[in-house]
Every structure is written in structure tokens, then in C-alpha cells.
Amino acid sequence: MRSQLTRSLMRMYATQSGTTLQPRAITSRTQSENGLSGRRDNHGFYNAVKNRPRILITGSLGQLGPGLARILRERYGRDNVIMSDINRASESVLESGPFLFADVLDMRGLREICVNYEIDWLIHFSALLSAVGESNLPLAMQVNIQGLHNILEVSRMHKMKLFVPSTIGAFGPDSPRNPTPDLTIQRPRTIYGVSKVHAELMGEYYHHKFGLDFRCLRYPGVISTDQPGGGTTDYALKMFHDALTTKVHHCYLKPETRLPMMYIDDLLTATADFLQMPDNQLSMRTYNIGAVDFTPEELAMELRKFVPDLEVVYNPDSRQAIADSWPQRFDFGNAIRDWGYHPLYNMSAICEIMVQSLLPRYKNRGSLIEVKE
Ligand SMILES: NC(=O)c1ccc[n+]([C@@H]2O[C@H](COP(=O)([O-])OP(=O)(O)OC[C@H]3O[C@@H](n4cnc5c(N)ncnc54)[C@H](O)[C@@H]3O)[C@@H](O)[C@H]2O)c1
Numbered sequence: 379m380r381s382q383l384t385r386s387l388m389r390m391y392a393t394q395s396g397t398t399l400q401p402r403a404i405t406s407r408t409q410s411e412n413g414l415s416g417r418r419d420n421h422g423f424y425n426a427v428k429n430r431p432r433i434l435i436t437g438s439l440g441q442l443g444p445g446l447a448r449i450l451r452e453r454y455g456r457d458n459v460i461m462s463d464i465n466r467a468s469e470s471v472l473e474s475g476p477f478l479f480a481d482v483l484d485m486r487g488l489r490e491i492c493v494n495y496e497i498d499w500l501i502h503f504s505a506l507l508s509a510v511g512e513s514n515l516p517l518a519m520q521v522n523i524q525g526l527h528n529i530l531e532v533s534r535m536h537k538m539k540l541f542v543p544s545t546i547g548a549f550g551p552d553s554p555r556n557p558t559p560d561l562t563i564q565r566p567r568t569i570y571g572v573s574k575v576h577a578e579l580m581g582e583y584y585h586h587k588f589g590l591d592f593r594c595l596r597y598p599g600v601i602s603t604d605q606p607g608g609g610t611t612d613y614a615l616k617m618f619h620d621a622l623t624t625k626v627h628h629c630y631l632k633p634e635t636r637l638p639m640m641y642i643d644d645l646l647t648a649t650a651d652f653l654q655m656p657d658n659q660l661s662m663r664t665y666n667i668g669a670v671d672f673t674p675e676e677l678a679m680e681l682r683k684f685v686p687d688l689e690v691v692y693n694p695d696s697r698q699a700i701a702d703s704w705p706q707r708f709d710f711g712n713a714i715r716d717w718g719y720h721p722l723y724n725m726s727a728i729c730e731i732m733v734q735s736l737l738p739r740y741k742n743r744g745s746l747i748e749v750k751e
């Protein structure tokens with residue numbers, strides 16, 4: 379029977395056509411070649427890829443993982459960025475580069491991957507988001523808290539750089555909401571928010587105590603054409619799809635609910651740039667980033683420039699209380715000052731690129747109703 383590792387390796391070398399190849403021929407390196415004594419037969423499959431870093435992304439099949447893998451592969455090489463998740467990957471993900479099964483609750487499995495694949499940077503995306511977390515508290519505590527503990531320990535043991543995203547949800551009703559600075563009161567009321575404050579503090583503790591290169595960005599709601607993972611900001615993505623199909627959007631937030639948002643390309647570039655920054659340029663380990671802030675009604679007005687008769691029906695549900703406790707506007711001045719953070723997409727640019735990106739999808743399906751181009 380093939381071992382898990384062999385199967386993983388075969389998957390890593392899946393070809394464009396979807397058939398699998400055996401791992402590259404394993405060659406041994408001598409002491410003079412690699413500075414190590416003895417042979418490195420077990421790791422020889424990476425001989426052809428000399429540049430570093432080698433990066434593992436956990437929870438990479440969600441809204442943000444595939445995009446981050448793409449931008450990091452452009453910078454560091456296809457085989458140097460390994461996507462992982464507990465779900466099965468689509469054909470397009472398998473064709474795009476290496477993919478492995480990795481459960482963040484399985485400490486031994488994580489160590490095995492990090493050792494065997496000589497991982498340098500760990501990007502920890504696995505999480506249950508705000509709305510899903512509230513509906514499955516035990517699982518949210520396991521994945522978001524126990525999973526983080528495993529990731530921190532593996533990063534410490536194997537001396538990896540660790541990136542963990544946080545969120546606007548790490549703030550609560552006692553925080554200043556307009557604008558919300560980096561350092562202020564954080565008393566969130568969701569398990570998602572509590573687990574993210576825990577991640578920020580634990581990461582910073584590991585940095586100070588063990589010298590772990592921990593880095594964290596607090597993301598706002600992220601706008602992209604991909605399926606969101608069950609958060610409070612998801613309405614914004616859905617409104618674009620509804621505008622281009624039924625022209626009616628049922629919104630679970632009130633029209634005047636203001637939240638910080640940004641377009642995915644800005645977020646991915648910022649994350650890749652932040653990871654690359656020299657340590658001495660960072661005055662903090664955790665930074666707010668963002669770009670715009672808007673309400674459902676403001677988004678609908680902007681979208682009506684493309685779909686004039688878009689209708690929005692407001693039926694606030696339990697997500698309203700979550701949104702009401704979150705920042706309305708993010709202060710990301712420290713990120714601009716320290717490492718040159720510079721978002722490009724304002725609200726009208728976000729609407730334009732989203733409509734342009736979604737139009738062909740719905741045109742092809744024949745479900746599009748009259749849109750001004
Ligand atoms: N998308 C946003 O708007 C947003 C905003 C702020 C912060 N973030 C953060 O960015 C990260 C990525 O967000 P996303 O939107 O891609 O999330 P998502 O919910 O779309 O994806 C999360 C992924 O984690 C995986 N996962 C769940 N349990 C796991 C386990 N035990 N082991 C390994 N993987 C597991 C899921 O299968 C899923 O693919 C998260 O940490 C999230 O908190 C996202």
C-alpha cells in the first residue's frame with residue numbers, strides 16, 4: 379500500500395492533463411554540494427528547485443488561498459508554494475501546483491509536512507469565519523484556537539516564518555469604531571474575534587519569548603469573485619452576483635451598516651509584500667490594512683451605475699449584531715508608514731472590476747439581464 383507521503387508526492391507532480399507522474403528521480407547531494415554530512419536521499423526530490431523560501435499555506439481552498447498561492451508562485455516559483463486543506467482540491471487547483479492534505483488539528487501531520495518539504499514560511503489561513511463560527515462553537519474553538527497552538531509550536535520547533543491573518547472582527551463594541559487604530563481596546567463578542575485576538579497575542583508572545591518571526595495583518599471584508607467562507611461581510615460579494623443575475627439582493631444587514639472592505643488584489647499584493655519586508659522595517663508584528671468603507675446602500679447605489687434597476691430588500695438577521703460591534707473605518711497609517719502599504723482600488727474601481735470579471739461568467743450561462751457596459 380502506498381504511504382500517505384508517496385501519495386502526496388504523486389499529487390504534487392500531477393501533470394497538466396491530470397495524470398500523475400512518479401516524483402522526480404531522487405539524487406543524492408554530497409557534503410561539498412550542500413554543506414551537510416551524509417546523503418539527503420529523502421529530500422532529493424527538491425534538488426531541481428534551488429531558490430527559497432518554500433512556503434506552506436494551510437486552509438488554502440477558501441476565498442483567499444488560491445489567489446495568495448498564485449501571487450507567491452509568481453514571486454518564488456510554482457513548486458515552492460504548497461497549498462493544503464482538509465477538503466479535496468479542484469482540477470484547476472491541482473493543475474496550478476503542489477497540493478497536500480493537511481489538518482491543522484493534526485500536529486504530527488503538520489510536522490511531517492514541514493520537515494519533509496523543508497518549509498521556510500507557514501501561512502496559516504485555516505479558520506472558521508464569524509457567522510459560521512457562531513453557529514458551530516466547538517469546531518470554531520478547535521480549529522481557530524487548538525489549530526493555532528499547533529501551528530505556533532510547529533513554527534517554533536522548525537524555525538519558520540509564520541503569517542496569521544487577523545480581522546476587523548478582532549475589535550468589539552468598546553473599541554473606537556471610526557477610525558479604529560492598531561492599538562486600542564479589543565473586547566470582541568464573537569468566538570471568531572476572540573480567537574483572532576488570541577492569535578495576535580500568542581504570535582507576539584512567541585516572537586518576544588522565542589524570536590519567532592510572527593507577522594499578522596488585520597484584514598477587512600474582502601471583495602472577490604470567489605465564494606466567501608461564511609462571514610458577516612459576505613453580503614457585499616453576493617450583491618454583485620445578484621445584480622448580474624436576478625437583479626434583486628436580499629440583504630441581512632441594515633442599509634446604513636458601514637464596514638471596512640478591500641479588493642482581493644490589493645490584499646494579496648499587500649500580504650506578499652509584507653511577508654518580504656526586512657524584519658527591521660517593522661515596528662509592530664500586527665498591522666491593520668484596508669482600503670475603503672461602505673454601507674449596503676452605498677454599494678447598491680454604485681452598482682446601479684451598471685444595473686440601474688437593482689433592487690435591495692433588507693431583512694437584518696443575527697449578523698447585524700456582529701457588524702454593529704465591528705469597526706466602521708480602519709486606520710492603517712502605520713502600515714503605510716512602516717512598509718509602504720498602498721491600496722489601489724477605491725469603491726468605484728472595485729465595482730468596475732467586479733462587474734467586468736463577472737460579466738463573462740453570467741453571459742456564458744445566458745443568465746445575464748441587461749447590464750450597461
Ligand atoms: N475573507 C475575508 O473577508 C477575511 C477577512 C479577514 C480575515 N480573513 C482571514 O483570512 C483567512 C482566510 O480566509 P478565507 O476567507 O479564505 O476563509 P475560508 O473560510 O474561505 O477558508 C478557510 C479554509 O480553512 C479550511 N479548514 C477548516 N478547518 C480546517 C482544518 N482543521 N485544517 C485545515 N484547514 C481547515 C477550510 O476547508 C477552508 O478551505 C482566515 O484566517 C480568515 O480569518 C478573511
Ligand SMILES: C[C@@H](O)[C@H](N)C(=O)O
Binds near residue numbers: 597
Ligand atoms: C471580516 C472577515 O473576518 C470575514 N469576512 C467575516 O466577515 O467574518
